[in-house]
Amino acid sequence: MAVPSTSYALWQETLEYLSRSDGTVLLLGASDTGKTTFARLLLNRWAVMGRTSAFLDADIGQSEVGPPGTIGMAYVTKPLETFAALVPEGLAFVGTTMPMGNLLEIVTGVKRLAERAQGHPQVVDTGGFIQGAGAQRLAVALAVLLQPAHIVGLQRAGELEPILRLLRGAHWEVHTPGVPEEIGRKTPFFRAQRRSLRFAAYFYEATLQTYSFRKVPLLGTWLGCGTPLPAHLLRFVRSTLETETRVFYAETFAGRLCLMTDKVLPPHSPGISVIQRQLRVSGVVMTRAPRLKHLLIGLEEAEGQLLGMGLLEAIDFRRGELGILSPVKVPSAVERIRFGRFRVTPEGKELGLLRGEKI
Numbered sequence: 623m624a625v626p627s628t629s630y631a632l633w634q635e636t637l638e639y640l641s642r643s644d645g646t647v648l649l650l651g652a653s654d655t656g657k658t659t660f661a662r663l664l665l666n667r668w669a670v671m672g673r674t675s676a677f678l679d680a681d682i683g684q685s686e687v688g689p690p691g692t693i694g695m696a697y698v699t700k701p702l703e704t705f706a707a708l709v710p711e712g713l714a715f716v717g718t719t720m721p722m723g724n725l726l727e728i729v730t731g732v733k734r735l736a737e738r739a740q741g742h743p744q745v746v747d748t749g750g751f752i753q754g755a756g757a758q759r760l761a762v763a764l765a766v767l768l769q770p771a772h773i774v775g776l777q778r779a780g781e782l783e784p785i786l787r788l789l790r791g792a793h794w795e796v797h798t799p800g801v802p803e804e805i806g807r808k809t810p811f812f813r814a815q816r817r818s819l820r821f822a823a824y825f826y827e828a829t830l831q832t833y834s835f836r837k838v839p840l841l842g843t844w845l846g847c848g849t850p851l852p853a854h855l856l857r858f859v860r861s862t863l864e865t866e867t868r869v870f871y872a873e874t875f876a877g878r879l880c881l882m883t884d885k886v887l888p889p890h891s892p893g894i895s896v897i898q899r900q901l902r903v904s905g906v907v908m909t910r911a912p913r914l915k916h917l918l919i920g921l922e923e924a925e926g927q928l929l930g931m932g933l934l935e936a937i938d939f940r941r942g943e944l945g946i947l948s949p950v951k952v953p954s955a956v957e958r959i960r961f962g963r964f965r966v967t968p969e970g971k972e973l974g975l976l977r978g979e980k981i
């Protein structure tokens with residue numbers, strides 16, 4: 623987004639100091655405290671000094687590098703007015719637009735991309751997730767893993783202190799230069815609209831691709847991880863639950879029976895108890911198959927590099943195949959398929975999070 627050029631006087635001293643230092647700069651702060659603007663100004667200073675720097679975009683909602691739901695890394699060689707022209711050098715899949723429940727994917731993604739950009743000054747931009755125990759765990763994990771030389775905490779009224787007090791006293795320097803008054807606020811509507819446009823642009827040239835979940839391992843779901851239930855037992859399960867739900871597919875995994883159904887039944891419903899006893903499983907996991915439509919999917923190489931995102935459009939249980947809409951150019955390079963937890967249509971309409979649902 624183009625912003626009028628102003629002086630950001632409050633930041634000049636810190637920017638000057640950081641531009642002359644080496645090592646990683648980690649940015650923390652609530653939404654709309656100017657993290658991304660600060661990152662751009664620092665990257666621009668490095669560019670003017672003739673240094674190639676790396677921008678690590680760990681904001682999975684208001685992403686600048688790569689689509690929402692991913693962490694992106696791009697090199698910066700010349701001053702930027704906006705991030706629009708940056709070409710991602712590497713991406714990592716998180717699969718939602720909110721950090722909670724996905725901290726592991728965020729920290730591993732950021733760490734891997736930071737390693738990739740080793741040797742360049744780096745600035746790590748984060749989202750505005752600062753409240754609560756999860757936010758504290760994420761901030762500390764990022765600092766401990768990245769070992770930044772500097773942490774810049776942007777706050778208006780001490781709201782970042784619960785996190786900053788966990789980070790002070792280490793070898794990194796903590797800076798709190800404040801929030802210049804020219805930094806404005808984005809409405810929730812503007813944020814949602816921006817995500818939606820970025821999703822739509824990303825899937826604009828996607829094609830429908832088929833992946834066998836018997837050949838390519840899946841992560842983030844039980845599907846394809848266990849042993850398909852033999853046909854006679856599947857018939858038994860279907861007839862037992864006949865009046866309550868349709869059963870599309872079943873696997874046993876980790877001692878439990880996992881079912882793809884069109885309804886989720888309460889755990890103590892009579893049919894479930896019968897099945898549990900007869901099949902001698904420790905529990906029954908039910909996944910509403912229709913809820914998986916338009917799920918964000920990460921198509922990865924074995925080492926974690928994201929080849930591209932996809933949307934789960936169909937599952938052919940009989941053939942063991944997933945129909946995935948994706949702009950990935952070489953489907954044969956996909957070595958792992960990671961299920962996200964967020965649903966969005968190819969046109970960018972957000973359908974929300976699979977909160978608390980087993981997948």
Ligand SMILES: Nc1ncnc2c1ncn2[C@@H]1O[C@H](COP(=O)(O)OP(=O)(O)OP(=O)(O)O)[C@@H](O)[C@H]1O
Nearest residue numbers: 625628653654655656657658659684750804805806
């Ligand atoms: N000089 C300026 N004049 C007007 N608006 C500005 C100026 N500089 C920044 N802004 C606006 O201030 C808002 C917040 O800035 P920025 O996006 O950098 O904050 P952020 O902390 O990264 O927010 P988020 O939590 O969404 O990532 C943005 O909408 C940005 O365009």
Ligand SMILES: [Mg+2]
Nearest residue numbers: 657658681684
């Ligand atoms: Mg930002």
